[in-house]
Amino acid sequence: MTMDRSSLEQQKRLVHKFIDLSWNxxxxxxxxxxxxxxxxxxxxxxxxxxNYGQMVELVxxxxxxxxxxxxxxxxxxxxxxQVVSQSTFSGTIRRPLFGFTPSDKLxxxxxxxxxxxxxGVIQSAHTIIxxxxxxxxxxRIQAVS
Numbered sequence: 086m087t088m089d090r091s092s093l094e095q096q097k098r099l100v101h102k103f104i105d106l107s108w109n110x111x112x113x114x115x116x117x118x119x120x121x122x123x124x125x126x127x128x129x130x131x132x133x134x135x136n137y138g139q140m141v142e143l144v145x146x147x148x149x150x151x152x153x154x155x156x157x158x159x160x161x162x163x164x165x166x167q168v169v170s171q172s173t174f175s176g177t178i179r180r181p182l183f184g185f186t187p188s189d190k191l192x193x194x195x196x197x198x199x200x201x202x203x204x205g206v207i208q209s210a211h212t213i214i215x216x217x218x219x220x221x222x223x224x225r226i227q228a229v230s
Contacts, residue, residue, distance in 0.1 A: 093163040100168045100200050101158055103207060108156045111148055113141050120207050127211040130183065151176030153191075168200040174214070190226045194218050 099119060106116035117137065126140040135143065148154055154176035162169045175193035178185050198212040 096163050096166075096168050096202050097161040099202065099205070099207065100161060100170055104156050104158060104170070104172070107144055108148075108154070111144070113144060121203065124207060125209045127209070129213050129216065147176075147182065150180040150182035151178055153177050156196075166202050168202065170198045170200065172196050172198065188226050192226070 103116055103119045106112045106119070120137060124137045124140075126135045126137070126143075128135070128143070131143075154174070157173045157175070159171045159173060161171075172195070173193055174196055175191060177189060177191050179187050181187065194215050195218065196212050196214045198210050200210050201208040
């Protein structure tokens with residue numbers, strides 16, 4: 086299916102808005118309106134796909150452990166019903182998270198997310214996080230501490 090440039094730009098804006106509302110602002114109730122009812126989220130940190138409720142728990146868990154957490158969208162590409170985002174996740178782990186102990190050092194990692202859209206809403210997202218880089222950063226932080 087061929088989409089015109091304005092439709093592709095609209096899809097990229099929708100994804101960017103979702104990232105900002107959910108992850109950066111924690112406005113999860115409002116972000117929910119941008120998603121399909123059967124939305125599925127897959128992230129490389131988990132073995133199984135998450136429904137929206139489970140994704141909300143993940144976002145809240147991360148935001149609670151990293152009160153300065155943010156996602157900076159570096160680039161968005163769109164073709165057909167798919168948007169790909171390259172982002173930088175950053176924050177300071179102030180409370181235990183995924184086996185990492187608290188630190189006063191900022192960590193930043195790269196992630197790529199493949200978003201599927203249909204009828205003006207987000208159907209699914211699959212995020213691949215560079216966890217190896219996160220582990221290397223954390224080893225350096227622990228060595229300095």
